[in-house]
Every structure is written in C-alpha cells, then in structure tokens.
Amino acid sequence: MEIAIVLTLLFIAIVLFATEKISVDVVTLIVLIALTVTRIITPQEAFAGFSSDFIIIIACVFVLGAALEDTGILDFVIGKLVRLASKGSNLLLFVVMVVAGGISSFMNNTTVTAIFVTPLVGVSRRLKISSSKLLMPMAYASIVGGTCTLIGTSTNLAVSGFLVKSGMPAVGFFEITTVGIVLFGVSLVYMMTIGKKMLPARSKVSPLTEEYDIQKYITEILIMPDSPLVGETVFTSVLARPPFRALNIIRGTQNFLPDYRTHLRENDIVLVEGRLDDLIRIKEAKGLEIMADVVVESDIETKDIRLAELLVTVKSPLINQTVREADFIRRYGLAVLAISRQGETLRSKLNQVVLQLGDVLLVQGNADRLADLRGAQHFAILDEFQPLLFKKRKGLITLGCFLAAILLGSLELIPLSVSFLGATVLAVLFKCITTERAYQAIEWRLLILIGGMTAFGAAMNNSGAAQFLANGIVDFLEPAGIISILAGFVILTVLLTQPMSNAAAALVILPVALETANALNVNPRTFAIAIMLSASVSLITPFEPACILVYGPGKYKFSDFIRVGSGLTLLLVAIILVMVPIIWPL
Template identity: 50%
Template sequence: MSIAIVLGLLLLAIILFAVEIFTVDVITVFILICLCLFKIITPKEAFDGFSSDFIIILAAIFIMVGALKKTGVIDTFIANLVNIKKHPPKVILFFVMIISALTSGFMNNTTVTALMLNPTIGMSKQSGTAPSKMLMPLSFASILGGTCTLIGTSTNVAVSGYIAQQGLTRIGMFDFLPIGLILLGVGMLYMMTIGQLLLPVNSKEDLEEDYSVRKYLSEAVILENSPMIGQKIADSDISKQGFSIVSIIRNKQNFVPNMFTKIQLDDVVLIKGNVDDLLKIKDLDGVEIKADLLKLDSEENELHLAELMVIGGSETLRNTVERINFRQKYRLGIIAIYRKGKTISEKIGKLRLKVGDLILVQGEKESIDLIRTNENDFIILEDYKPNLHLKRKGIFTIGCFALSVILGSTGILPLSIAFLLGALLTVAFKCINPEEMYDEIDWRLLVLIGGMSAFGIAMTKTGADKFVAEYIVKIFEPMGAYGILGGFILLTVLLTQPLSNAAAALVVLPIGLQTASQLAVNPLTFAIAIMLSASVSMLTPFEPSCILVYGPGKYKFLDFVKVGGLLTFILMGILVMIIPFFFPFKV
C-alpha cells in the first residue's frame, strides 16, 4: 500500500510540475506534507534535505553570481566580444560557443545566454550572418558547458549531495570533466556543421527586424495645443512621419480609424514605429508619448531608455501592465511594447504579457540597474558599461569565486565551506548588500531540491525504488548493462520535458541507484549518467536559455525539435558508450 501511495504522489507531482498551476516550491511542500500525513517519512526525514551542504553550496553560488551581475564586469567582458567581428562567421561562431561554454561551467547557463544575447546578435549582423545561425548554438553551448564541472548546474550539485547522503563517494569538482568536454566538443562540432545546415535562415525582411528597427506599439496622446486636432488621419503629422496608426482610444472606446477619421483632443493614438522614430514624436507640437506624461518623482535625474524581454517564470506573465502596477513596482514608464508575429491593437495597459514580449521603458539609471540585478521577470537587451568602482568589486568577486573553486576542488576546505567563505567575502567587502543577497537566491529551486531529496528517502523506505527498478531491469535486461543504462538516460531526458532538469534527475536517481544495487554494479555509473542526461535534453525550447533565444532568433518550435532533437539523441548515445569507460560498471 505504501508503495502505491509514494508512486501515486510521484505521478501527481509530475503532473502538477507540468501544468504549472502552482509554483514548484508549493508543489514540493505539498508532497512533503502528504508523505508525513501518510506516515511514510518522519518530519525529521522530510526536512533533512534542507540541511544538506549542497543547499549551502547552491545558495553561496547564487550570491556570488548575483554580485557579478550587479557589478557588470561580466557584461563588459562579454560585450568586448564584438572585437572579433572582422573574422569569418565560422570563427565568430566558434568563439561565441567556446566562451559561452567556459563561462557556464561556473555560472548559471540562463544568465550566460542573457549576457551574450546582444553581443551575438550584433556580431551576426556585422558579419552578414542570420542571427538564427548563431543564437541556438549559443544556448546549446551554454547548456553543455554546465556538464563540465560540479557547479556548472544546480542538477550536478543536487545529485552529488543526494548520493553523499546515501553513503556513496561524493562527486568532485572536476571528476566528470573529460565526459563534459567530449559532450561539448561533439555539440560544437555538430552545431558548426550539421546544425548549420538544419538551422533556418532568416529572410532579408526578418533581418531588418533587429533591435534597432523593430516595430513597437506605442501610445501617443493628443494635447490641448496640438495642431493635429481636426486633421484627418491620412493628412496628420503622425502619418507624415511614417507611423502606422493601429487604432484610436476616444472616450474609453477603442476603434480602428479610416483615412477620413479626424483627430480630437485627448485622443490616445496607438501607433507602430521603430525606437528612433518614436523618440521623434517629442518634436511634434501637442503630442507626447504616454510614458513621458508619467511623473517619476525626480525630474533632475537623467532618464534612460532600455529594452526588456519578458522571460519564462516571470511573475508578470498572463497579467496586464495595469494589474502588475508596472510603474509603481519598477519605477519605469512603458514607452512601447513589441510582440513578434502579432499585430497588437489593445491599449498597452490592458495587454497581457507573454514570454518573449519586448518592452521599451524609460526611467532613471538606478531603476534600470535594479532590473539588471534581479532577472526573475525580465532581462535587459542593451549595452552597459559599469563604473570603475563597480568594476573593481567585480574583479574582487571573481577572485572570491576562483578562491572557492580552488579551496573546494583541492580538498583544503569542504566544498560547502569554501563557497560559503567566498559568499561571505563578497558581502563583507560590499560587492553585494545583504538585502540584494537574499533576493539573488533562487529559494524555489532550493525548496525543490531539498524536498525531492526527502522524496528519495520515501522511495527507499517503502521499497518503491526497488519495485520500479525491477520493472525497468525486466524490460531492458536482454540488452545487458549498457541497455539498462541507456534506458535510464532515455527516461531522464523524457522527464526533463515536463519537469525541471533537477527535478527529473532527483526523481530517477533513487531508482537508478537501486537498479545498480540489484545488478551489483558501480552506482556512480548510473548516478553520473542520470545527472548528465538531464543536461543534454534539447528536444524542445522549454529550457530557459533556449526560451531567451527563441524570439530573437525567430525560431519555430519544430526548429528545436529538428536541430536539438538530433543532437540530443547523438549525445545520449555518446553517454551510453563513454560513461562506463570513465566510471566502470565493475569497481
């Protein structure tokens, strides 16, 4: 009966994770409560996962990476990539992929992709190459770079922590580096050859639609002194400036005007135009972009423009601009909104935000910097030069990070203590303040990992892991140990589609370890296979770093299935062949 309860809760968790009605931390806590209510595990066992040292390691990494983002030193380093723009496109692509991979070996791959997005688009434009030929390779390289080190992904850290809890040998910082380098090398070779043949090529019209000439929707308000009052749409100054008038909001009514419609006082005219043209609206008498009418509490400070991209997991998704109180929450005025492939005719305040929407905002530099340091809702698509003071702090933070890696990987200090020391130094020397420190930690991910570790205990106590392991062995036993290993790799890859990579790995891991025990083989062979297979799943654009390039690259869903699917199956085959070589079945 207890096995049925645990497996039923596992199935329920997978469904809830997939449909995303609730956040992953809420689902995890709910599952833990159920396990305690059914007396499958004790309260102590439920919370043991949260006291593990790998939770400390992840939190410390979040803090140091947050400090690096705040100082902008990584932004500057990556922005300097444009210096290689004179090289052939293949050379540029190689540099983009190798730098992305090397950086993501020590940083979150989503952050790396976000930082490199603009420079990569700039280089592709300057080299005459379609952005679609470079952006998907960028995201894939950042994902594969995480397979090279223990701290490359949260999945690696979580798996290492779990197997240590089971009394097995803890995975070292660079123990699987050779495997990661092989995966990265194959992935880069694939994306520079076969991938280039399969990737779509944007048409000339698509290439024109880059960040500088993108057609945004904006709201222009007709003021009392406007000479356009009484003018016909076709003869109005707005039309003469080359704007497309989408609709007019008059007396709270939204309608599509014809060429004979006359403009009236207080009309809100929804217009489409690129960024440069929108700013020229200021030169027209009696017309203002609606954001300019907002009081930002400080008129003496210089106002800046920035483009924000709405990302997956953002709390703003499916909410309207008015409902989220955008101006009050972020202290930024929205000038315009762009949505790829859609003609927007709604009032901006009534528009429900979606992943990939681009928002042109105006506000003080401090408000824009705040968005930059907290990338939970948006990423900024702009160049940024940090001041010298912040640059010094950024270099100091890199030093702290490097010190943590050296102390932890050489065994001078336990890994958790080494990274905790690095995080403490960044806070002590004010590279990041305490309030920002707590904001940078992804608490939802920590709750997920801690909770799923407890779920692994429940599977072991009830024998659910043994039950499932026997079933999997029965199916794949005719193919031998390699076949069974391949079955677990395939299962993990498939589960990463509805689940996060970390959740998928922690669901499969207890079953894999039990299977290794039944086969009397090295449990590390299965643990490493499950861990790395969670990071090579590129079947769909659901991975956060893939979502970031989905819109700018103008990809279709099937582009990822075609290009990423083939690469995923190639990498799965390589994992089956090389993992037993580096981590033999027989110890």
C-alpha cells in the same frame, strides 16, 4: 498501499510541473506535506534535504555569480568578445560558444545566457546578420558547459548530495570533467557545422515597426474642436479604453508621450492602436477625424520617442504579473505596443497578458527614460550593447574568492560547502555585492524544489516504490543487457527534463536507477553519473530556461529547436552511454 500513494503523488507532481498552474516550489511542499501526513517519511526525512551542504553550495554559487555580474567583470569579458565581430561571424560564433560554455562550467547557465543575449543581438544588428545564427548555439553551449564541473549546474550538486545520503562518496569537483569536455567539444563542432546549416535566418534586420507589423494597427486620430473629448485626460478617454490604446500625441510641432495628467486639446492628433473598423464606429459620435490610413514611422519613433525591445529575464519581478499590474506607464514611462512570445506576436488585450520568462516586449518611451533603464534587473534592453562600469578592484576580489573556493574545495583542503560559503562572505564584506542583492540572487524556488525532491527519493525507498519499479525494469529489460537498461534510464531522464526541471527529473529517476543497479549487482555510481549528465543534454525542445530566453530575441519557432537539437541530443546521449561505463566501470 504506500507504493500506490507515492507513485500517484509522483504522477500528480509531474503533471503540475508540466502545466505550471501552481508554482513548482508550492507543488514540492504539498508533496512533502502529503508524504509526511501519510507517515511514508518522517518530518526529519522530509526536511533533511534543506539542511544538506549542497544546498549551501548552490546558494553560494548564485551569490558569487551575481557578484561577478554586478561588478561588471563579465560585461568586460563580453565586451572584448564583441570586438571580434569585425573579424567574421564564424570566429565570433566559435569564441562565443567557448566562452559561454567555459563560464557556465562554474555558473548557472540561465544567468550566463541572459548576460550574452543583449550583446549578441546588438552585434547581429550592427553586422546586419540574423541573431538566430548566434543565440541558439550560445544557449546550447551554456547548457552543455554545465557538465564540465560539479558546480556547473544545480543538478550535479543535487545528485551528489543524494549519493551522499545513499551512503556513497560525493561527486568530485572535476570527476566528470573528462566526459563534460567531450560533450562540449562535440556540441561545438556540431553547431559549427551541421547545426549551423540548420539554423534559421528568420530574424531579419529591419525597423521594429516592420518586424512587429504594428503600423497596420495604429491610426492617427484628430480631435475636432467640437469633440466632447476636449478637456478629458488621455487615459480616461474612450481612446484609451479597450479595444483601443492611446500611444503618443502630436500637438503642433511637439510629439510626446502622454501621462496620467495629460488632457486632450482641440486639434491634437492622437496615435491610437486598435482596429480601424472599431475606430470608425466611434468616429461620428465622438467628434473624431481619422487622419490617415497609413501612419509614417516618424510619427511613432522620433528623436525623443524611441521604440525598444525588452526581454523579461529570469530575475524579473514582472514574471506572472499582467501588463496592467506592471503599470509600465507609471513605473517606467513606457507604453507596451506588442509582445513576442514563442514565435507569436500578441497585440490584443495586452493589459491582461500575464508576463512570462523570455517574453519580448515592444515598448515606446522617452529616449532618456530608456537610457536610464539600461542595466535594470527587471529586464534586458535588446539594443546596442553597453557594458556595465567595470569595478576592477571589486571584480578581481570576487573572481579571486571564487577561484580560491574552487581550489580549496576541489583539493579537499576544506569542505566544498565551507569554501564557497567563505568566498561568499568575503564578497559581501568587501562590498562586491550587497546583502540585499545577495538574497535576491538566490533562486529560492530551485532550492525548495531540490530539497523537497531529495526527500521524495527517501519516500521512494521507504515505501518500496523504488524497488517495485526496479524489479519491473529488471524483469522486462534484463534480457537486452545492462547497457540497454542504462540506456533506458538515460533516455527516460532526457524525456522527463521536458516537463520537469533537470534537477527534479534526475532526483525522481535516481532512486529507481540505484535500486535497479543493486538488483543487477552492478556499480550504482555508473547509473548515477549517466543520469546526472543526461539531465543536462536534453536540447530537443525550448523548455530549458536558457532556450526560453533566446526564443523571442532569435525569432525562433518551436520546430527550429526540434530540428537542430534532436540530432545533437542523440549524439550526446551516445557519448554518455559509451564513456560513462568506461570511466565508471559497471
């Protein structure tokens, strides 16, 4: 009975993770409650994962990464890279991949990708090349770079913590570095040769009005002297009600963005976004005159009014808010004209669109307001790269603390969790990062997910579900050989990372894999390392957050990731299956 309950909960969790109808942390907590209520695990087992030292390490890595970002030291490094643009795109691509992979060996790959997106888009526009030639390789480099050290990805730390709870030694800081470097090196060579040829050149350098084809949806409307709209505020008038949106107003020689206090006057020309046939229906009744069939670009974008693209990043509080709830006009002085999401351009009913990670918003706003928003944590402006002010002293202090934590922890002079906690406290004390920003930098949902899924592993063992599945796998695949069984777990991990997070997928499979290794009387650590690494090499689809971040800016299609990433994923899986049994003998 308990086996059926655990496996049913596992299936439900995977479905909910995939559909994202409920937040992953809430799903995790529901599973924990169900497992505790059914007495499959004790309350102590349910919450043991949250008190583990690897949770502290993950949180500290997030804070130190944010401190490096805020002090401008990462922007300083990227600024140096941008200068390579004049020496050729091949050199730029090579160095960008190496640096992105190197940084992500010690930082969250999603953060690294977000930092690189804006400068690479700016460089591609300056060189008049497609940004799609740079962004996907950079994202892949940041993902695979995480396989080089223990702290390169939260998955590594989660697996290491589970091994400790299972009575095995933790994964050493540089224990996986040899395999990781080979995986990264193969990825680099692949993307510089085969992958580069398969990358699309879809993101052409052209005006934003053409890229989003918005001129077909914008019309100039003249307010006639006898119009009942005269005297009304712009945003309460029919021109701002669905299916229409009022953008900017031409009043004599002025061209400006309206706000909630702007009243319509006779002879105002209002740029309205909406279908022309809908506007014709209200033309006569409202005293309006359609001025032109085609709006010139200078009406939409002037010296003072600019168009820009905003990328919704992983830290943005706008995620899961509708455009209406975000209230761009009031909060930022911006009008949202269109949204690019996974290759599709959304134009209708934008106020009802729920914003997601990786969305690219085409906005219109005052040039000064846009300039003030550079460096905001709510989103990244995809424009010319303007590095943050490099706070040299604080940046070097943060970097020194980070390196000291790595050195002391890897040499086991003090526990890794203590070394990273000490580095984080020093960064706060030296005001390299504020306390408030430190708490904001931590991915609390991820910590809950990892802590909860660790407890799920205990439930798999307590209920006998892990042994049940392991016996079935052994009976079915043992004739094919141990390597075939290992390959089955690796491939299953790669596939499960599509609907689930990498860490969750690894923690779900790990109890079964360890039980299978014990049943086969082989080294369980071999299976654990293979699963841990395979969770970070699934590049087949753009479901990885790092890939989602480059999807919109690179104007990619879903098929682009399948075409480019499938071959690379197969290569990396083959390397894992060859190298892991050699370094960690079965």
